[in-house]
Amino acid sequence: MTLPAPLTGVVPPVCTPLTPDREVDVPSLIGLVDHLVDGGVDALFVLGSSSEAAYLTDAQRRLVVETVVSHVAGRMPVLAGAIDMTTPRVLDHVAYAARAGADAVVVTAPFYTRTHPAEIARHFRVLADRSPVPVLAYDIPVAVHTKLNPDLVLELAAEGTLAGLKDSSGDLAAFRAVVTGARTGTGITGFSVLTGSELVVDSALALGADGAVPGLANVDPAAYVRLDRLCRAGDWDAARTEQERLCALYGMVGAGNPARMGGSSSGLGAFKAALHLRGVIACPATVEPQVPLSEEETARVGKFLAAAGLL
Amino acid sequence: MTLPAPLTGVVPPVCTPLTPDREVDVPSLIGLVDHLVDGGVDALFVLGSSSEAAYLTDAQRRLVVETVVSHVAGRMPVLAGAIDMTTPRVLDHVAYAARAGADAVVVTAPFYTRTHPAEIARHFRVLADRSPVPVLAYDIPVAVHTKLNPDLVLELAAEGTLAGLKDSSGDLAAFRAVVTGARTGTGITGFSVLTGSELVVDSALALGADGAVPGLANVDPAAYVRLDRLCRAGDWDAARTEQERLCALYGMVGAGNPARMGGSSSGLGAFKAALHLRGVIACPATVEPQVPLSEEETARVGKFLAAAGLL
């Protein structure tokens, strides 16, 4: 299908369920997709950070995108992350994602290597030139250690290099600069500005964002869809109440003991534990070297679900 | 061949020559290896940061390691970088490198994802458990944004997980902690502590390092071999003179205009321009999205070569 321009609404970054021996659990992945589609989401984003893309082998990544695209079968757009260090490596991921039928790819600035604004611009231009599908920029400084400059994003939008932005920077002021610039900028049409936040989706939509890509939408997709609809209807008080409920639920990402594990193990582990406790996936395993949640830590996740009425 | 324990001496991180359309230039790569072997180096390290490993596709990486191992044909050890974000992805690189005949692999801490000391330890333990060849740790905070803790390195050395350390952290005090600990620690034998610095090789060897992995050794391998031999002979005054000559030569990494490009474009571009000017490789191209040196910038590289008597 053609990517809507702009893409709007709730676009969950789909978790990647694993078997106990850490292979992609295809039936669980299909079950998770059904859970999200039933929740009313508007599109799917596979192979993002919440999907543990950084941990999946190329073969696993391919299997994920093929499985999801084939199962969705055109009912909604499927975006695929193409997360790698530099242009040529990203292009290899773009190739199989496009071949599998992904409707767009989502790409970060170069990382691992030292980079430069001119090189970031060149990166996206070369990618857009060679990608058979639209390219969205993925702004995630916590992972790549540079922040995409709003002016650069708008320049790349105006020239047709980028079809959208997925912003996981946490910097709402810079995000607003892109939102406002995309609305008022010369030559920019259909550019999709999406927040990656779980916690200020109402704020992002209020200032004009097109949609949200919240990892927590794996656990409670219907709530993010409700939140999105309330914002679109201008019912800001009810939206805030729903958002605050989701902020409380998001507390689950702190379930893991920080003396034993990092934020990825704890956060992605919590999402998967929640999906397992809710019966959506068969096994809560995360990829190595992430540290699994203990029973006690998993019980903590359960309490967040219970408090949110999800158990 | 079996990796010497410890590996000592000069181990250049081999640049990856490219054709003008940015494919691996196999004849130039072989020429570069001959240039290094003729310079008297003790081993080779392919697919490190100076090799543009972060920019090469998997197919190109495979071609590089196969080409070099096959051409070296056992005359000296060949180490291969296995640079990727997390354990399963690194293991894919380890597999083809070992299959190609690399004598050891060199692996960083996880990157892109948020990490934790316990996860870094787990990463190396899983890798060592599944790698058919010895694993050296690659400490490169500028790329992965965490620093390997000397105590952890020594613990992993003592238990046999790690065969060595390639330190590109720039932190000589922490490096010394590993050097001294590896010499005096219980149960540590044959652990190889290598500095990745171009600029303080004499200091590193003076405090007991086993060897050096200087990117600039691509340009002037014989000088680093002389430096290494002077240090081993205890001729510190002559060593310092040679080291200072190499520090001056290293100034070439600033040839690129920082308004136009980042440190990788400038530094790796300078190494390749120098190799091209010296007639070692056929083309100075670097991988996208790096910005090529201009003619004027290349001329600046030439002046550094001339000043060092290398033109």
Place this chain on the structure above:
Amino acid sequence: MTLPAPLTGVVPPVCTPLTPDREVDVPSLIGLVDHLVDGGVDALFVLGSSSEAAYLTDAQRRLVVETVVSHVAGRMPVLAGAIDMTTPRVLDHVAYAARAGADAVVVTAPFYTRTHPAEIARHFRVLADRSPVPVLAYDIPVAVHTKLNPDLVLELAAEGTLAGLKDSSGDLAAFRAVVTGARTGTGITGFSVLTGSELVVDSALALGADGAVPGLANVDPAAYVRLDRLCRAGDWDAARTEQERLCALYGMVGAGNPARMGGSSSGLGAFKAALHLRGVIACPATVEPQVPLSEEETARVGKFLAAAGLL
């Protein structure tokens, strides 16, 4: 006067006008205070980052707080920054600010020295214990290089250590955690949560913030007051329009050439140039070693004022 609990509304961080030889320009300072009071602001914050507190000597700081408190004469609360590296040094600033009649002090986490969450907590507890006036925390990671943890802020709020938070972190999600926690937390009453942002004041107020401390309010206080009132009235569309106008005006902070100066020189220089162009202060000088704006750069500031209808 007693600090309102919570303090709400627009609280400009008052710029410090200087004479050409860089002494405090008392008549201009009084004129600026009148300009702000006439604009309808709810309180004043002297000796914050926008006041160039980091650049003023102790004698100058004392003069500023004495001048403003005396001129305001109880018409509205005056908060005073007490910006210094550690507890004993901050206490010296607290002493003269309280003596001058400031209604509260605003204090950052320790900086310059390496710090720790337990030490940050201890810092605020000792300060609150010894300060004759209420203490607000100032969260400004760009300056002090640590971020205040929302849980710690709420703990210090609940125990009565802190009377409020001025958040210049740019992290709206963490800010929301404090706002929501202050509203729902046990034992927290009258705690004031203020955003330091110029650009997302509407977002901050929509999610429940008590007020804003925007540096740009020096230039256009009436607009921030309008924005605040629109938000309180729930007129979010009009608020967004006003906020976007202010975002455009804020573009002035980029007037200085980044090849010649840093963000402080450019941003604070632009505020002062704007106040000078608007006739509020007599001289646009900033403190050394900041670089003054050139004529051309000052003209750029003028264009932002003109576009906003302020010239």
Place this chain on the structure above:
Amino acid sequence: MTLPAPLTGVVPPVCTPLTPDREVDVPSLIGLVDHLVDGGVDALFVLGSSSEAAYLTDAQRRLVVETVVSHVAGRMPVLAGAIDMTTPRVLDHVAYAARAGADAVVVTAPFYTRTHPAEIARHFRVLADRSPVPVLAYDIPVAVHTKLNPDLVLELAAEGTLAGLKDSSGDLAAFRAVVTGARTGTGITGFSVLTGSELVVDSALALGADGAVPGLANVDPAAYVRLDRLCRAGDWDAARTEQERLCALYGMVGAGNPARMGGSSSGLGAFKAALHLRGVIACPATVEPQVPLSEEETARVGKFLAAAGLL
């Protein structure tokens, strides 16, 4: 006295002993100075980071510099830190230090505020212009969050702005650039390049540094003097042995539990505990908000002393 040009040898950053109620303990300070002078040191540096300058009030700082200058009475140079955020504030500290008779002041780049290379240059130029005594630059990125560029340092040396550099950056390669540049640069004479490291003093002297400013020299001044003399004599093997002994002793800085306190509390607490255990000072207190070492942690310091033959 006139500052030697260059200043050479061992220049301990003098700890600031406190009474139990955290006032400057003048008799202990005098006792510590005697201990250092008896150890054979070449000069003293008061009010540096190891002196807890960031924690001392202006009155305490003044008392320290007056006490030490007066007690030393010209027997050796006394340098004084003038640690503050920006030029005018630093000048206030320079004034009382010079009035007290300090032979030079030691000054960092601006901090807290956002800065820029041009502003750092201007900072030092204004200071040098107005300071009655020579100015040394203090490169301490861990505190001020910028690194002094070697080229800038050499430019400021050549023009006579700076009399020396105290390098606590941990970057030996950049340090070497200054050392070599100061030796070979046009128009640079008498510029003093001092390492702030405890752990690679032998390396720094081997590559041409003039001296060292090691905090640990408070605890064992004679050892650093021996190390310095061995290096000057070219007895590198004996120097390395002494240096390694001091590296082991330096392990004391990890005595504090990192779950309870930061690196400053632990490191400076350990130095003071060691001075107390050795009978040099009357009380091991550190300034608030630093966390005191527990009895168990103090006992750990004692073990390091015992292992080094210092108890």
